[in-house]
Structures are given as C-alpha cells and as structure tokens.
Amino acid sequence: MTDDLHLQTDIFEPSESLIPAAPPGFKSGFVGIIGRPNVGKSTLMNQLVGQKIAITSPVAQTTRNRLQGILTTPEAQIIFVDTPGIHKPHHQLGQVLVKNAQIAIESVDVVLFVVDGSVEVGGGDRYVTDLLLQAKTPVILGINKADQQPADAQAIDQSYAELAGAHEWTMVKFSALTGTGLDTLQTTLTEQLEPGPYYYPPNLVTDQPERFIMGELIREQILLLTREEVPHSVAIAIDRVDEEPEITRILATIHVERDSQKGIIIGKGGSMLKAIGSAARQQIQKLVMGKVYLELFVKVQPKWRQSRTRLAEFGYRVET
Structure with missing residues (x-):
C-alpha cells in the first residue's frame, strides 16, 4: 500500500508539512448532509468527493456513523458530514443515530437538507424541517433525484419551492446518481462558507480510518x-x-x-x-x-x- 493511499483514507496527526497555508480568499467549513432515510445522502457525498467512502443501498437507514467526506477545490475546502436519515427511533441504536444527526445540525456551518425530488414534500420532510428550525444554522434545500422526476413535475417542484420560500432557503436541484446539477450545488455551498484555512491536507477525502x-x-x-x-x-x-x-x-x-x-x-x-x-x-x-x-x-x-x-x-x- 502506498503512502498516497494512506493520505486518502487513513487517520493521521495533522502537521504543517501536510496542511499548506490557504491562499487569500480561500473558504472552508463543515456542511451537514441532513434528510430523511433513503433520499441519497451517501450517494451524494460519494459523488462530491469523487470516491466511494459511504455505503449506499436501496434499504433505508444504511448510514450509521457520522462520516466526514472532504472536497478540496482551488477556492474552498468543504468537509461534508454525512448523517443517518432522521426518523422516529425504535431502539437504542436508532436513538443514538438520530441524536447524532441532531448534534450535526448544531455543529456545522451550513446544512444541506436533501429531499427526494421524485415525490412531493411529505411528513418526514416536515419533521426534519421542524428540527432545522430549532437551530440557527443556514440551510440549503437540495432537491435530489432530478433524474427520477415524472414528465410533469410541476406540482413536485412547487411543493419544494413553497417549503424553501417559507423559510428563505436557497434551493438547488440535482441528481446525485448522474451528477447533473452538482457543479451548481458545489458553487452554492462554497458561497455560503466563510474565509478559512485548510482543515485537512488537500488530497484527503475522508477522516475515517x-x-x-x-x-x-x-x-x-x-x-x-x-x-x-x-x-x-x-x-x-x-x-x-x-x-x-x-x-x-x-x-x-x-x-x-x-x-x-x-x-x-x-x-x-x-x-x-x-x-x-x-x-x-x-x-x-x-x-x-x-x-x-x-x-x-x-x-x-x-x-x-x-x-x-x-x-x-x-x-x-x-x-x-
């Protein structure tokens, strides 16, 4: 195994030799990927960082640990915090997962609220919305699964436009599966971040061992x-x-x-x-x-x- 691979996937002790000084105007920050189960959060993070670090499955509730994916561009370093789908817990593990998602909302710089754009706003989305409103973290509403929308998606788009408008959230539509719209999403996220340093070496894609x-x-x-x-x-x-x-x-x-x-x-x-x-x-x-x-x-x-x-x-x- 090469040293480069360890830089991509392993835990390390940061040092000045690994983390360069950020150029003028450089931005950085933490973005929490929040949403109900099975809306494509892990697929999205894998696409954004360009490497598979979070598992994906047709079965809901696949993400357990708060997994951090790192995207570094010439303009910014975005650290994505992938969280479990927010749902009503039914056991001790479920309580831990949802609690961690709620903590993530409070601890990040920006929340990317991911929803399933193939269907209209549902009760689960409103439940997540209520949790987000309890925090003061800026929110971007990410409409995923644009590739799975029906031919006439006007009612679907309108339901999310109303949700975003009611809370003055920026809205971006994309497909985590095909990559369509992710450039716009990346630009929108960067615009929301404050000037800051490199938190990790530029070639690192996750902080997980x-x-x-x-x-x-x-x-x-x-x-x-x-x-x-x-x-x-x-x-x-x-x-x-x-x-x-x-x-x-x-x-x-x-x-x-x-x-x-x-x-x-x-x-x-x-x-x-x-x-x-x-x-x-x-x-x-x-x-x-x-x-x-x-x-x-x-x-x-x-x-x-x-x-x-x-x-x-x-x-x-x-x-x-």
Whole structure:
C-alpha cells in the first residue's frame, strides 16, 4: 500500500508539512448532509468527493456513523458530514443515530437538507424541517433525484419551492446518481462558507480510518444481497489486517442478533457468505489498490442494538 493511499483514507496527526497555508480568499467549513432515510445522502457525498467512502443501498437507514467526506477545490475546502436519515427511533441504536444527526445540525456551518425530488414534500420532510428550525444554522434545500422526476413535475417542484420560500432557503436541484446539477450545488455551498484555512491536507477525502471503510463495504454487500431478510441487525468488526507486498489479508466478524439471521447470512452450504465475501472483496480491492484475501466469520450477539456496551464496542456512540 502506498503512502498516497494512506493520505486518502487513513487517520493521521495533522502537521504543517501536510496542511499548506490557504491562499487569500480561500473558504472552508463543515456542511451537514441532513434528510430523511433513503433520499441519497451517501450517494451524494460519494459523488462530491469523487470516491466511494459511504455505503449506499436501496434499504433505508444504511448510514450509521457520522462520516466526514472532504472536497478540496482551488477556492474552498468543504468537509461534508454525512448523517443517518432522521426518523422516529425504535431502539437504542436508532436513538443514538438520530441524536447524532441532531448534534450535526448544531455543529456545522451550513446544512444541506436533501429531499427526494421524485415525490412531493411529505411528513418526514416536515419533521426534519421542524428540527432545522430549532437551530440557527443556514440551510440549503437540495432537491435530489432530478433524474427520477415524472414528465410533469410541476406540482413536485412547487411543493419544494413553497417549503424553501417559507423559510428563505436557497434551493438547488440535482441528481446525485448522474451528477447533473452538482457543479451548481458545489458553487452554492462554497458561497455560503466563510474565509478559512485548510482543515485537512488537500488530497484527503475522508477522516475515517481505513478499517472503518472496509467494515462499511462488507456491511453494504450484506444489505444489498440479503435485503429485507436481514435488516439492520448487523455490525462488522475488522479483527485483523495484514498488509503483505503482494496481498492484503483481512479477517472480519459479522455480528447479528439472532441465530436465524446467522443462517441467512451463511446461506445454504455457505453460499450467501461466499457471495458477500466475493462482492465485498472486489470493493475493498479498489480501496487498497491491490489484491485482497477476505475471510468472514458470523457471530450471534443477542440484542446488541439495545445494549450501550455493545454499541460502544462496535463504534456507535453519541457524538459530543
């Protein structure tokens, strides 16, 4: 693995040699990507930073940790904070996720409120709006999924125009999937930021450790391949990473809550676990830019989402 790759994906101690002085007029700041579940927040951040660092899935509630993606241009450095979809929590994990999203609203410089532009404003969007109004953070309303709008989208566009107008929010329409409109979004975000320094080296795209990204890529394949059979009762622990000259060897454990979920993940004759491992290995190889040997184990941890101790072990803590 090269030193350049570590700069892209690993945690480091900032130093003057890594972080240059910002030129005159340079802007920087933190942008919280907020919205209800499954509106495309993670896809958007991946597009903006130009690299896959957040997992995406057709299943709602895929984002758990507050993941920071970093976009550096000649004019600005934008640090995106991707948050869990805001929803009514049903368990301890859900409470942690929503609490972290609420904290993000208060702690960033600008909120990018992402909505699903293929449908009109709904109750979930109004719930998020109420949370945003409790804070004084500037808001940009991002209308995602422009590529999925029906031929006659006048009523949809009008519903969001009214929402933005009522609160004097700037509105930008785009497609995170195709990239259409993202240049305008990037310009709009930059305009909202204040002059500031580089917070991270210009070539860094995330502040998350490489092991975290590996675990997320494994969890993504579980969500994609098992769909509704195994919902969000899954946590990934990267037990060991051995970097050899020709190959990176990774041992990881998939934690589930019930024996039935373990059976689904393993599959008949181990077929599902093999499929998950094969697909995850291909994604991780892109991350490390080399060959990967991935060995997966499955372990039952009953009710881990209800346990503060287990949540902490798997890295899910309320942000401070």
